[in-house]
Amino acid sequence: MSITVRGISKRFARFAALDSVDLDVPHGRLVALLGPSGSGKTTLLRIIAGLETPDAGSVHFDGRDISDQTTRERRVGFVFQHYALFRHMTVFENVAFGLRVRPRGTRPSAQRIRERVGELLELIQLGSQAGRYPSQLSGGQRQRVALARALAVEPSVLLLDEPFGALDAKVRLELRRWLRALHDEVGVTSVFVTHDQDEALEVADQVAVMNAGRIEQVGTPDEVYHHPATPFVYNFLGNVNLFHGRVDDGVTRLVREATGHLVFIRPHALDLARQPNGANTIRAVTKHIHAAGPVVKVEAVTEWGAPVHVEIGQERLRELSLQKGDEIFITPRDVAVFADD
């Protein structure tokens, strides 16, 4: 089922959480709402779910306006950051809840409920934990139960609010790959909220980057990462160095003083050399070299005192035999220029 959001606005007291937001989620896609806290992403998700009412605008499922429907009528699966499992129910009962509360006419038989819950528990690889209580599970397991519970009612869309936010780094990584695989298997239209750009870029088909109640850019992870539409998107998706620049004959020169143009350069789009290399080179001094890990992170300071982050390969570090305090020359390979306003 596709989701269409048109002109949604929402204010909390004096704070505009959402400002006339449009969004299209095609059928069967997994879309990430990515943004810093306070950007309105969770509010947008809750409005799609019907847990929050917008001040203006409408929400459509498959082109049908469902703005006036309650959460219950929308049949959305919602997964909460803190799981919101029913503590007094076993894993089995939690997953079965949505089936058990159906009106008698459409409620599956006890036998059918058992089968369905069994299938879902297999899907989340917790078949052996059916009789346990949520408190006896790890965070990752709880969130998988919450997912199975949401999927049990065969929701029209699946909405996940920072689903991995409360988990530790390793489990997060594992679970988000698992979510991607699960989505490929189940294929239900899904929207998930995250403030973690790696998570959004890795899991989603499409990423909607949000800032201050607006959507800045929607695109595939590739598009938003490599062709950011706004300085905010550039800044938010990964580390970036910010320079003032002047554009002469299509060549961007990095300069010290403000020029009206901002130049964004990713740390891995900078080259280091011992000797000046062409005109567009800035002189700097290394401050720190972090060599642990696949890439070497070099922190340097330009001759006018601005910090620069550069990422180079381990081999390049050996070639340069770089030491702390060395004078180096930095050449940008790939830049993005935005007007400074």
Add this chain to the structure above:
Amino acid sequence: MTRVSWQFRKRSIIPGFGLTLGFTIFYLSLIVLLPLSATFVQTSKIGWQHFWHVVTTPRALASYELSFGASLIGAFLNFVLGTMVAWVLVRYQFTGKRLIDSIVDLPFALPTAVAGIALTTLYATTGWFGHPLSSIGVHVAFTRLGVIVALTFIGLPFVVRTVQPVLEDLDKELEEAAASLGASRWQTFARVIYPAIFPAALTGFALAFSRGVGEYGSVIFIAGNMPMRTEIAPLLIVTKLEEYDYGGATAIAVVMLLLSFVMLLAINALQRWSGRREALAGG
């Protein structure tokens, strides 16, 4: 090997176990156990046969029935209505909410005799409530119904005050999750909220019940105190004291003590049973 004698005590990182346990036992003994054991000692003086005779007179039996029966009914009414009051106070915003919130504590604060007189005035056949009620044939003052009314009144704060904090702590997301899974408001209450507040409501029930069993001041005015009909057990004890029948008074006290103890133990067991899963969930 040297520590074997202290094995019942689990090693804890928090210091002061010996001191605090010692103080707790001393305090409980001084304030609770000593007076209670005095009751038993006093009773033992009258001998088993006399004891049995005193505590099984029809008048005594009727008073136990009234005291425990009315307390149970009152506690049950509070269990339902108190939960509702707590619900309203937690869930809705309205003007005068703080006022209502403090009114809930009035039955605690009011001298019980004042409560008794006020209730009697209201429910007497000439009172504001009593008059219309008596015209449809319901008599409250000076009947067993009056005893229930008084015990319901004084027990109200208990359930409200035990359920209120639990409701306040209840995660709103649980209800949102239930709604997204298709549960109606009623199903959400019955299957999600109620199980969460049940142990607390049961605690309130036990407290209201205990208070009701021991209640004296507010009941004696409205009850009319007719032996065999509206005489509560505490009043019977006072009557016996006034007749200088200390043995008889403490005999009935002992019976009430044992009955209360058994009932509280039963409520506790029920609570433990219902709270078992909650305890698991607390981890």
